[in-house]
Amino acid sequence: MAKILIGIGGGIAAYKTATLISRLVQSNHQVDCVVTAGGLQFIAAGTLTALCGRPPVSDTYDSRFPLGAHIELAQDAQLLIVAPATARLLASCAMGLADDLLATLYLAVECPVLFAPAMNTAMWEKVCVQRHVEMLQHDGVHFVGPTSGWLSCRRQGPGRMAEPEDILAASEEILQPQSFN
Numbered sequence: 445m446a447k448i449l450i451g452i453g454g455g456i457a458a459y460k461t462a463t464l465i466s467r468l469v470q471s472n473h474q475v476d477c478v479v480t481a482g483g484l485q486f487i488a489a490g491t492l493t494a495l496c497g498r499p500p501v502s503d504t505y506d507s508r509f510p511l512g513a514h515i516e517l518a519q520d521a522q523l524l525i526v527a528p529a530t531a532r533l534l535a536s537c538a539m540g541l542a543d544d545l546l547a548t549l550y551l552a553v554e555c556p557v558l559f560a561p562a563m564n565t566a567m568w569e570k571v572c573v574q575r576h577v578e579m580l581q582h583d584g585v586h587f588v589g590p591t592s593g594w595l596s597c598r599r600q601g602p603g604r605m606a607e608p609e610d611i612l613a614a615s616e617e618i619l620q621p622q623s624f625n
């Protein structure tokens with residue numbers, strides 16, 4: 445069993461993250477969700493609460509965490525998965541802005557980090573977005589996807605978030621051998 449943090453950004457692909465969480469919980473992992481304000485536009489807190497067995501956290505100053513949610517959630521975490529990773533999250537994390545709870549948590553964790561980006565093709569191919577991806581890769585962040593396929597903007601192309609099974613496989617690869625035995 446591993447302690448896994450899931451960060452959810454504001455993209456329609458957030459609905460696929462529900463399946464990822466369910467699979468992780470079924471594999472006996474403890475999952476905590478940190479959702480951006482944008483993420484809550486796409487997936488309900490009730491869905492995440494039921495799947496994780498604990499409520500998601502969005503507020504940096506949530507009074508349930510007297511030491512700071514970013515500090516308490518980061519403690520003993522073995523993996524942070526950000527899915528979907530929006531263009532804003534890629535930029536914020538690449539530059540260390542700590543401008544919301546999830547971007548602050550990114551700085552506070554000492555465990556591996558896996559990003560599953562999702563966005564419109566034009567956004568994904570924008571030079572600044574690719575620059576942020578390269579910066580994060582240089583900093584040791586793992587990436588899965590995006591793949592090419594159907595996008596919610598009614599076009600086909602690169603930018604589709606990796607499927608939950610592929611994110612799960614990438615997570616297992618990062619966590620092995622200590623946590624999946």
Ligand SMILES: Cc1cc2nc3c(=O)[nH]c(=O)nc-3n(C[C@H](O)[C@H](O)[C@H](O)COP(=O)(O)O)c2cc1C
Pocket residue numbers: 452453454455456457480481482483528529530531532533562563564567
């Ligand atoms: C319908 C809709 C779908 C969106 N999908 C994406 C997306 O897949 N990827 C992305 O980077 N931004 C997407 N956005 C824009 C983000 O929600 C917006 O940039 C937001 O500021 C991201 O904030 P966050 O990173 O804090 O979640 C979408 C917006 C709307 C209205």
